[in-house]
Amino acid sequence: MAEETVEVNGGQVVYEFVGPEDGEVVVLTPGGRFSKDYGGVHELAGALAEGGKRVLLWDRPNCGRSDVQVYGRSESHMRAETLGLMLEKLGIERVVAAGGSGGARDMIVFTQLYPEKVRKLLAWCIVGGTYSVMSLAGVYIMNELRTVRAAGIEGVIKLGGVAGGGWAALCADNPRNADRLRAIGAEEFERVMTRWLDAFIPKPNESIPGVPDWEFDLVKVPTLIVRGGEKDYDHPKRTSYEVHALIKGSRLVEPPWPEDAWEVAAAATGAGRGALFDFWQLGAPEFLKYIDE
Structure with missing residues (x-):
């Protein structure tokens, strides 16, 4: 499907679908302020599409070619609201919410704000801890x-x-x-x-930035969490355990990619040889298995 736009809160959001029209919709959200076209994102979307999913890729506000938006409790809360309103305009009732790094935070907040719109939640490379x-x-x-x-x-x-x-x-x-x-x-x-x-001021009651721990009680859908890498200081191992403990009934799995995947990808990106999210596609088999359970 070709790239399209939809107006949400007076701003244009750029999006596209990858995969069969009759597939279950999986919203795939990258991290940082990276576009949906950043390296590794389409590769994971393609792998999920091969598994029969209809993957919704979107340039979140303040990312890629979408309009900037500056409002709300936090940037993640603003994006979560944008996604909820966008799905309503597109006529999509429920999705699998999947995201990595900042996208994991965006999808966790989205699930908290719009629990009726989420069937399952998948989160990996979760940011947390003082340094991160x-x-x-x-x-x-x-x-x-x-x-x-x-x-x-x-x-x-x-x-x-x-x-x-x-x-x-x-x-x-x-x-x-x-x-x-x-x-x-x-x-x-x-x-x-x-x-x-x-x-982004570290607080003892916030395992992930901007989200008080008590708000994790709002996540009541089946949730898959990928453990953080042993020495991934941007997405600490500890944080993945904390989020797993906070989301009742969630499943914590070992990384479906090498233990040092983030560090290797960061070094390669810095040398101009790749993108930070190149390794995400290695998670497709694990993600598809969980979605289809």
Whole structure:
């Protein structure tokens, strides 16, 4: 299916389907501010499609070619709301919610906010722990706050970044975004970024950023959690155990990829030889088996 757009909360969301039209819909959500077209995402989608699934890929707001959105309790909560409203507009009643890294957090929050729309939840490479969470504050928020305070919204429009590119890349990929940011303005942008920063302040009652532990009681669907890698400091082993403990009845499985897959992918990406999510497709057999149970 060709790429399409749908309007949600006054912004355009870019999406596409991969796989047979009569397959069960699996929403596949990558991490960072990476597009649905980032390396490894389509490869996993294709593998799931070969297993009969209809995979929904989407550029979350502030990713790829979708319109920027700056509102809500956290960026993940804003994206979860966007997905819920998007599914309503597309006439899709229930999905399998699947995501890795930041996408795992987005799908956990989505399941909490829209439990009636989720049949099963799959999460891997889950962010948590002091180092990982504080690192993301630098990736997503601190440069934004410094820039908007020093150079206003025009500075934000020119701001580069990592983990999928900065706001300059979003404006280059989607020319509407510069005007959308100007309409938001420096004052509101700073206000929301300050609120979003709170999600990345490590707290003893938050195993994953921005989600109090008690809210995991809202997840009542069958859930598969992939254990974090032994030395994956961005997606710690400990966090996967904590999330498993918090979601009653969840299943924790050993990684379906090498123990050091994230570290190897990060090194290869830094050397220009691949993408961070290249190894995700190795999880397709395990994911399909769980979905079909």
